[in-house]
Amino acid sequence: KNEVEQSPQNLTAQEGEFITINCSYSVGISALHWLQQHPGGGIVSLFMLSSGKKKHGRLIATINIQEKHSSLHITASHPRDSAVYICVTPISNFGNEKLTFGTGTRLTIIP
Amino acid sequence: NAGVTQTPKFHILKIGQSMTLQCTQDMNHNYMYWYRQDPGMGLKLIYYSVGAGITDKGEVPNGYNVSRSTTEDFPLRLELAAPSQTSVYFCASSWVHNSPLHFGNGTRLTVT
Secondary structure (H helix, E strand, C coil): CCCEEEECCEEEEECCCCEEEEEEECCCCCCEEEEEECCCCCEEEEEEECCEEEEECCEEEEEECCCCEEEEEECCCCHHHCEEEEEEEEEEECCEEEEEECCCEEEEEEC | CCCEEEECCEEEECCCCCEEEEEEECCCCCEEEEEEECCCCCEEEEEEEEECCEEEECCCCCCEEECCCCCCECCEEECCCCHHHCEEEEEEEECCCCCCCEECCCEEEEEC
C-alpha cells in the first residue's frame, strides 16, 4: 500500500468547473508538496505547505495535519489546467526522510 | 537564476554502453534527487543526496551510480545500459527536505 494516496486517479471536467484533488498520507509529516506535470513536459512545484491553506491565482491548497489529508482546488478550470497533479511528502524511514510520491491525478479539462 | 539544469535533453544509447546524465543547480541547495519516469507511470527515486559527499539509494538504484563532489553537481552514471533503462530522468533539488522542490526539464533516454 502506497503511503501517499491520491484520488481520483483520473478526472475529466468541463471548462469552468471547480476541481478538487485529494491526497491522504498514513504517517506524520512535516510538509507536503503539490506538483504539476503537463503532458510531455516538465514538472513544476505549485505549493509546499505544512499547515492551513495557500492560494496562488486560481489554485488553492489546504492541509489538515490531524486528519493526514490535503486537497488541491482549482477554481474556474481551464483547458490549460490539464495536467497530472502529484502530491509529495517526506516520509520518515528509519530516521531518514525520503520524498514519497502519490500516484498522481490526471486532470483533463474539456473546452 | 538558471535553477536546475539537466543535460542532455535527449539521448539514444546502445545496449551495453555507458553514459552520464548531468545535473547542476545554482541555488546552493543541499538536497538533490534523481528520478526516473516510465511512460504513463509515476516518478521513482533512483538516488538522492543530502549534501556534498553524501549519497543514498532510492527505490530503483540498480544499474546506476551517483556522486556528489560539489553542492552544485549531482551526475547520474549509467553503466552497461539496458533497454529497461529507457525512461525520462528528472533531477530535482531543495534546500532541505521540507522546502520547495525545483525540477530540471528532464532527460529523455532511449536504450536500443
